[in-house]
Amino acid sequence: MSVNINGLSVDLPSDARVSLLDLLRDHLDLPGTKVGCNQGACGACTVLADGERILSCLALAVQYEGRSVTTIEGLTVEGSLHRLQHAFIEHDGFQCGYCTPGQICSAIGMLREVQRGVPSLVTEDLSSRSIALTRDELRERMSGNLCRCGAYNGIVEAITEFAETSK
Amino acid sequence: MSIKEAAHAVMKKAVQVAPDKWMPGATPDPLIRQKHGLIGTPVSRLDGPQKVSGTARFAAEFPLERMVYAALNYSTIAKGRIRELHTAEAAAAPGVVLVMTHLNAPRMTRVPLFGSNAKAAGGDDLPIMQDERIHWNGEPIAVVLAESQEQADYAKSLIRVAYEAEPSVTTFEVAKASSEQGVFQGEPLLLEIGDAEAALAAAPHKVDVVYRTPRHNHNPIELHGATVAWDGDELIVHDASQCVTHTAWSLAQVFDIEEEQVHVTSPYVGGGFGSKTLWQYQVLAAAASRLAGRPVRIVLSREGVYRIVGGRTLTEQRVAIGAQADGRFDALIQTGVVGMGRHNNMPEPFMLPAKSAYKSGTFRLQVEAARMDMVGNTFMRAPGEAVGTFALESALDELAVNLGMDPIELRIRNEPDKDPTSGVPFSSRHIVEAYVAGAERFGWNQRNPKPGARREGEWLVGLGCATATYPYYRMPGGVARITLTNRGRATVSIAAHEMGMGTATTQTMVTADRLGLALQCVTVEYGDSHLPGVVLAGGSQQTASIGAAVTAAHDALITELLKLAGKESVLSGLDSEDVIGRDGYLCDIHKPDRRESYVSLMARIGREQITVEGTAPPPLEFTHWSMHSHGAMFCEARVSGVTGETRVTRFLGSFDCGRILNPKTAASQFRGGIVMGLGLALMEETQFDERKGRIMNPSLAEYHVPVQMDVPEIDLIWTDIPDPHAPMGAHGVGEIGITGVGAAVANAVYNATGTRVRDLPITLDKML
Ligand code: FES
Numbered sequence: 001m002s003v004n005i006n007g008l009s010v011d012l013p014s015d016a017r018v019s020l021l022d023l024l025r026d027h028l029d030l031p032g033t034k035v036g037c038n039q040g041a042c043g044a045c046t047v048l049a050d051g052e053r054i055l056s057c058l059a060l061a062v063q064y065e066g067r068s069v070t071t072i073e074g075l076t077v078e079g080s081l082h083r084l085q086h087a088f089i090e091h092d093g094f095q096c097g098y099c100t101p102g103q104i105c106s107a108i109g110m111l112r113e114v115q116r117g118v119p120s121l122v123t124e125d126l127s128s129r130s131i132a133l134t135r136d137e138l139r140e141r142m143s144g145n146l147c148r149c150g151a152y153n154g155i156v157e158a159i160t161e162f163a164e165t166s167k
Numbered sequence: 168m169s170i171k172e173a174a175h176a177v178m179k180k181a182v183q184v185a186p187d188k189w190m191p192g193a194t195p196d197p198l199i200r201q202k203h204g205l206i207g208t209p210v211s212r213l214d215g216p217q218k219v220s221g222t223a224r225f226a227a228e229f230p231l232e233r234m235v236y237a238a239l240n241y242s243t244i245a246k247g248r249i250r251e252l253h254t255a256e257a258a259a260a261p262g263v264v265l266v267m268t269h270l271n272a273p274r275m276t277r278v279p280l281f282g283s284n285a286k287a288a289g290g291d292d293l294p295i296m297q298d299e300r301i302h303w304n305g306e307p308i309a310v311v312l313a314e315s316q317e318q319a320d321y322a323k324s325l326i327r328v329a330y331e332a333e334p335s336v337t338t339f340e341v342a343k344a345s346s347e348q349g350v351f352q353g354e355p356l357l358l359e360i361g362d363a364e365a366a367l368a369a370a371p372h373k374v375d376v377v378y379r380t381p382r383h384n385h386n387p388i389e390l391h392g393a394t395v396a397w398d399g400d401e402l403i404v405h406d407a408s409q410c411v412t413h414t415a416w417s418l419a420q421v422f423d424i425e426e427e428q429v430h431v432t433s434p435y436v437g438g439g440f441g442s443k444t445l446w447q448y449q450v451l452a453a454a455a456s457r458l459a460g461r462p463v464r465i466v467l468s469r470e471g472v473y474r475i476v477g478g479r480t481l482t483e484q485r486v487a488i489g490a491q492a493d494g495r496f497d498a499l500i501q502t503g504v505v506g507m508g509r510h511n512n513m514p515e516p517f518m519l520p521a522k523s524a525y526k527s528g529t530f531r532l533q534v535e536a537a538r539m540d541m542v543g544n545t546f547m548r549a550p551g552e553a554v555g556t557f558a559l560e561s562a563l564d565e566l567a568v569n570l571g572m573d574p575i576e577l578r579i580r581n582e583p584d585k586d587p588t589s590g591v592p593f594s595s596r597h598i599v600e601a602y603v604a605g606a607e608r609f610g611w612n613q614r615n616p617k618p619g620a621r622r623e624g625e626w627l628v629g630l631g632c633a634t635a636t637y638p639y640y641r642m643p644g645g646v647a648r649i650t651l652t653n654r655g656r657a658t659v660s661i662a663a664h665e666m667g668m669g670t671a672t673t674q675t676m677v678t679a680d681r682l683g684l685a686l687q688c689v690t691v692e693y694g695d696s697h698l699p700g701v702v703l704a705g706g707s708q709q710t711a712s713i714g715a716a717v718t719a720a721h722d723a724l725i726t727e728l729l730k731l732a733g734k735e736s737v738l739s740g741l742d743s744e745d746v747i748g749r750d751g752y753l754c755d756i757h758k759p760d761r762r763e764s765y766v767s768l769m770a771r772i773g774r775e776q777i778t779v780e781g782t783a784p785p786p787l788e789f790t791h792w793s794m795h796s797h798g799a800m801f802c803e804a805r806v807s808g809v810t811g812e813t814r815v816t817r818f819l820g821s822f823d824c825g826r827i828l829n830p831k832t833a834a835s836q837f838r839g840g841i842v843m844g845l846g847l848a849l850m851e852e853t854q855f856d857e858r859k860g861r862i863m864n865p866s867l868a869e870y871h872v873p874v875q876m877d878v879p880e881i882d883l884i885w886t887d888i889p890d891p892h893a894p895m896g897a898h899g900v901g902e903i904g905i906t907g908v909g910a911a912v913a914n915a916v917y918n919a920t921g922t923r924v925r926d927l928p929i930t931l932d933k934m935l
């Protein structure tokens with residue numbers, strides 16, 4: 001039984017109680033994925049499972065057998081930062097940096113959802129296949145990632161710039 | 168001894184030892200005049216790449232050989248004793264290495280209470296797991312260590328306890344009946360000038376109302392945690408800390424070892440806001456590690472943080488203002504009671520802003536503390552000012568309504584020309600400019616003073632403003648070391664902290680400018696108790712404390728360089744005040760062409776490196792000037808006529824905080840404070856069960872903090888006028904952002920609806 005983490009195959013733990021979060025942090029020494037609540041309330045533990053954003057604290061590791069998980073460590077390729085990581089630095093989208101890996105993974109998953117036309121609470125035209133990434137769309141969709149340092153404005157700017165230059 | 172007395176006691180000696188840069192008549196910091204350096208330019212965080220890539224290692228992320236994981240059990244009564252404690256089942260559970268309770272914990276000295284010594288860090292001074300006594304609902308009663316977190320968490324659920332409860336005080340009303348005079352930083356929180364009650368009674372216009380603010384929790388996203396190991400009698404603590412030196416010294420007292428035997432590191436801190444100090448978890452982890460002979464990783468659950476790390480306490484404040492028809496104050500009264508733990512000393516000093524904010528014929532300011540059986544309450548971002556400005560600045564708005572006067576005009580009419588209660592001059596105060604500029608930018612003239620006059624569909628729209636204020640602090644203890652190498656690189660070492668404020672980046676910029684080196688040639692080392700200095704990351708004082716220490720070290724470095732360079736150098740004959748660093752050279756301040764590069768100087772001296780240490784002079788500037796940061800906060804709020812929900816749609820902070828060193832990180836500090844202020848205004852409340860003394864919403868699901876959707880684009884402007892009496896002309900900017908926000912929102916809500924909420928947070932039920 002194994003799971004693919006950032007391109008490497010990893011054995012699943014024998015203890016079925018181990019969350020994906022604890023597998024990453026405690027067992028694999030990949031502490032880039034953070035923990036703020038362990039109960040799905042803060043978003044700090046967000047990772048990408050087959051490209052979808054999930055809360056790794058609410059995921060049991062064994063459920064991810066055969067799946068591909070990307071963590072913040074997996075976004076950096078050979079030491080060079082992902083463009084969204086650069087944008088976070090440029091727009092000061094963080095202070096302490098603790099919520100940041102979760103924000104970045106969440107943003108990447110969120111942008112795919114928008115591309116696929118998945119509506120949100122603030123989407124006005126539910127039948128439209130293309131959704132414009134307005135400020136409100138972005139804010140609504142990123143509201144599951146708390147930032148107690150209050151870097152919300154910078155986060156919006158970083159994601160917006162990344163999304164616009166990715167078109 | 169109060170801070171003032173202490174300051175006077177050292178004054179004489181200090182003046183003899185060294186000319187003090189921050190005394191009357193002294194030359195202001197030369198960096199204030201320098202216009203072409205890094206200061207004032209937006210520089211991205213130097214630790215940004217580590218933070219965005221997940222390679223920054225936080226406290227609970229240090230893997231150690233043979234490390235075990237900890238879990239804590241918490242008491243469920245507020246006061247009494249443990250009658251029975253069954254741990255055998257837990258001890259026998261798979262993977263369990265140790266169960267520690269009061270029955271087998273090592274004997275430990277109490278943690279020295281914060282303020283009892285310059286390096287004391289304790290949130291309270293209770294004995295930790297030394298007997299069967301219970302002092303608050305949530306006190307740790309057992310530690311389980313196991314090979315994995317899952318095993319520790321499971322085993323702790325097997326522990327069974329029976330208590331014998333004793334009468335406790337957990338209701339504010341009961342506690343208030345025997346409240347005591349609050350004492351803060353050695354001084355009673357009591358100030359009376361004239362007969363304020365009589366002046367109030369005689370005044371033709373007045374407000375006299377009571378405001379209430381609830382308990383708050385800091386909720387940094389990083390959970391409190393540490394990785395702890397013993398090496399013989401040496402204790403290593405990888406902590407998340409805003410006081411590494413204090414923690415090291417205090418732990419040394421607890422375990423009866425030398426201060427140097429404790430090594431506390433804290434390279435990254437995932438947010439603190441006043442909460443990342445010394446609490447029971449570090450002590451318990453160290454004690455259990457010693458018993459088990461294994462390194463320990465302890466991470467509190469979010470519930471655990473609420474149980475054992477104190478937050479901001481509740482306040483009940485009467486504000487009464489008596490005024491003439493032209494708005495001038497005859498009486499300013501702000502008095503009331505705050506809840507306080509039985510074994511700590513933090514009477515939330517809400518009266519502090521009123522000491523310096525407005526001119527008034529008479530004053531009566533007082534904070535009383537009502538002791539309760541609860542976890543020791545503590546500092547949280549702008550302790551005192553955050554909630555004190557809510558009451559004071561709401562009352563100003565109420566008075567403006569009574570007088571039919573614009574609230575900004577009312578404030579300007581009561582603008583003091585010197586500190587109204589101490590009588591000393593202000594070092595730097597440009598609050599009127601901040602209001603004028605802010606009003607213009609925000610479109611204040613479009614505000615209809617009549618409440619409820621602007622409706623847009625379902626929404627009632629209103630504008631409000633309030634004054635923000637926070638003192639400039641610099642605490643004693645600033646010491647810095649500078650090392651200059653023969654390749655023209657410098658390292659500053661100081662036991663300071665980076666919790667996201669941008670300190671590391673900003674101080675690198677400042678040092679680069681001071682030495683005249685490029686940013687890449689300067690490194691700042693911090694977050695380690697073995698570095699010099701006692702520098703608390705609190706009271707927004709780090710900028711000044713580090714600034715003054717580095718100034719002193721810089722002086723020592725230049726003096727040493729000039730001395731060692733000798734007669735052959737073109738700079739021969741010059742003193743440290745006669746030279747300035749620029750582009751890698753030391754230059755004659757009057758003839759910049761007369762210069763020699765650091766590399767050449769070091770080659771001439773023939774050393775690989777020079778290391779000097781400098782000690783900041785005692786902080787005596789407060790005895791000569793009243794030193795504060797200021798701001799004018801503007802808010803547009805919309806209140807739903809259907810649900811009563813309040814949304815903040817526009818916000819502007821117009822600040823006057825001395826010179827802004829790094830606009831990029833300072834802006835984030837201002838915004839971060841304002842965001843927390845929006846939480847204080849609209850949603851944050853730690854719910855306390857007054858029957859049991861237990862916190863009922865110990866989670867991020869039930870304690871609401873602002874999320875992305877709650878926060879509008881926050882606009883910022885600042886005066887950027889240097890304070891000539893502060894290092895770099897700068898003030899710390901970490902706390903002022905939260906002040907004034909509660910009132911700005913409440914005043915906007917009043918303007919929108921005509922409903923005055925005097926009881927935070929402004930939730931929908933209060934609007935219906
Ligand atoms: S740690 Fe997973 S949502 Fe908070």
Ligand code: FES
Nearest residue numbers: 095099147148149
């Ligand atoms: S950057 Fe500190 S919590 Fe977001």
